[in-house]
Amino acid sequence: SAVISQKPSRDICQRGTSLTIQCQVDSQVTMMFWYRQQPGQSLTLIATANQGSEATYESGFVIDKFPISRPNLTFSTLTVSNMSPEDSSIYLCSVTDRVNTEAFFGQGTRLTVV
């Protein structure tokens, strides 16, 4: 199993500002992903965080809005840029080491944009 530490756990931000969320895993993992869960909604995959290269974004998400870094196999950051109230969501980091294992999730970052 993997233990994920996600920071901050929550934040209230002013519109137009940016917030960087950190995801630290206690072991080296192959795959890391970032999800968003808007209020009352399911989890939507934002992007796959690739080590040492640009993240792979899902349809509807762009690097300028959600820049992602992954400098090594245990750490990644997601930045929510130029925030608006519509960005108010829970953002979750998820990792998996290989196929036929479960995915592990961080506790999430509850973001409120005012």
Add this chain to the structure above:
Amino acid sequence: AQSVSQHNHHVILSEAASLELGCNYSYGGTVNLFWYVQYPGQHLQLLLKYFSGDPLVKGIKGFEAEFIKSKFSFNLRKPSVQWSDTAEYFCAVRILATGKLIFGQGTTLQVKP
């Protein structure tokens, strides 16, 4: 594009009633399958998972699910629900080629005491 569809958006049952929540996915390759539960105000919790072998899998709290490959389905069942099962239920499919985990829209289950 790969997608996961949960048929029921909101289900209301009385205690002791039987539960079946539908889940279908669109992807022709090899997948892992999961059901997660999210209780009000809490984080995701894994209910059960299917990787290979027996298509009928048992999870926690008396839940089970059956993988029917020909129908691309992974329905969740429980013979007798309790008030404490009131929660949001998410079906998720992992695409093995990419590792991506795709979630369904979720089903809100409300159990009346």
